[in-house]
Amino acid sequence: MNGRDHVLAVLAAGLDPARWLVPTTGQRPDSNSRNVALAYTDHVDRAMRGSIRHLVETVDLVVVVRETRADKLDPALDAALLEVLELLEPDDAIAWTTATRTAIDDTFEGWTIPLTVVCKLT
Numbered sequence: 001m002n003g004r005d006h007v008l009a010v011l012a013a014g015l016d017p018a019r020w021l022v023p024t025t026g027q028r029p030d031s032n033s034r035n036v037a038l039a040y041t042d043h044v045d046r047a048m049r050g051s052i053r054h055l056v057e058t059v060d061l062v063v064v065v066r067e068t069r070a071d072k073l074d075p076a077l078d079a080a081l082l083e084v085l086e087l088l089e090p091d092d093a094i095a096w097t098t099a100t101r102t103a104i105d106d107t108f109e110g111w112t113i114p115l116t117v118v119c120k121l122t
Contacts, residue, residue, distance in 0.1 A: 003057030003117030004041045006093060011037050014087040035080050036064040042114070046121070053121040062102065064110035073109055077101070081111050093118050 001009070005024070012022040021034045042058040063084050067076035081099055088094050095116045102112045 001119065002041070003044075003055065003059050003093075003115075003119050004039045006091075006117055006119065007039045007059050007061060007088070007115060008037075010087055010091055010094070011039075011084065015083070033066050035066055036062075036110075037084060038062045038064070039115075047118075055119045055121050057117045057119065059115045059117050061113040061115055062104070062110055063113065064104050064108045066108065068108075077109060077111065081113075084111075084113075088115070 008022055008024050011020075012024070015022060015037065019034055021036045023036070023038060038061070040060050040062075042060050044058075045056045047054045047056045061084070063080050065073070065076045065080045067073050085096070085099075088096065096113050099111045099113045102110050104110060
């Protein structure tokens, strides 16, 4: 499994599908009312850990909230970020250091989180 697929599997297993869309084929969010978690592989490096080959992937995770009311936007953004990070943090294959506010199509607010994902290369 590659890093992007690993991240999406972790999120799909832990996020409530009634409130979250976790597309696994890279499609863009539609106009539904669920939050969205999108992941894209930015680049891949080969690394050796002892005698075992690994892929070290940078995966950009974009978390989008569907809240548009100004008075509810920041709490929705904070809650979505925390919910996603609580799922990723225990996974030893996934590391992150920063999350940056972002806007999608100047319509939806969210977070971009660059992740480092280490996968064994077989």
